Amino acid sequence: MLTKVKTDDGTLLALIVRHNYDKPGISFFTPDDFSQQLAFMHHPAGHVILPHVHNEVRREVLYTKEVLVIKKGKMRCDFYSDSKEYLKSEVVESGDVILLANGGHGFECLEETEMFEIKQGPYAGEADKTRFEPHKFE
Numbered sequence: 240m241l242t243k244v245k246t247d248d249g250t251l252l253a254l255i256v257r258h259n260y261d262k263p264g265i266s267f268f269t270p271d272d273f274s275q276q277l278a279f280m281h282h283p284a285g286h287v288i289l290p291h292v293h294n295e296v297r298r299e300v301l302y303t304k305e306v307l308v309i310k311k312g313k314m315r316c317d318f319y320s321d322s323k324e325y326l327k328s329e330v331v332e333s334g335d336v337i338l339l340a341n342g343g344h345g346f347e348c349l350e351e352t353e354m355f356e357i358k359q360g361p362y363a364g365e366a367d368k369t370r371f372e373p374h375k376f377e
Contacts, residue, residue, distance in 0.1 A: 241268065244318060244329055251340045252318045252326070258334025269338065274359060275304035277338045303367055305339045305358040307331070312352030317374055319343030325374035345373045 242255040254268050260279060267278045282288075313332040319325055320342055330349065331337050 242329065244327065246320070246326060246342070250342070252342045253316065253329070253340055253344070254338045255329060255331060256336040258332065269340075273304065273340070274298065274300045274302070275306060275338060275357075277306060277336070300359050302341075303358050305356055307337050307339070308355040308357070309333055309335045309337075310353040310355065312348060312350040312354075314352050314354075315347045315349055317345045317347070319345070319371075319374075323371045343371070 240257040240260055242257065243251060244253040244255065245251055254277060256268065256277070256279060261281060262279065263281050263283075265278055265280050267276065269275065269277050309331050311333050313330060315328050315330050316337065316339075317325065317328045323343060326342070
């Protein structure tokens with residue numbers, strides 16, 4: 240299953256590929272112009288992916304897009320507008336993959352959580368982000 244998290248005006252905040260997603264072949268979830276691409280591949284035994292190298296292609300990356308792979312646990316993802324206003328939340332769990340595409344985000348681990356984070360580099364430290372106070376849940 241694929242969950243698209245959008246603002247009311249249709250801006251994509253995140254793509255969540257749930258742990259039970261399964262489709263034969265190659266499924267690209269991101270448009271070609273995203274600076275971070277996300278795909279799922281399911282091939283039968285014996286399928287061959289030809290050896291290849293990647294060519295030097297100059298790209299300009301203006302904003303960091305992160306991919307989180309939830310290895311273990313459960314986490315609430317809180318989504319914010321670019322102006323730091325709380326919009327909505329989604330829960331991800333073991334085996335889910337989430338691409339954070341636009342806007343702001345914060346997290347609360349609902350269980351002990353282990354995850355991988357994949358994003359463009361090189362990492363610019365604190366210049367990469369602006370921190371702000373999270374939404375207060377009742």
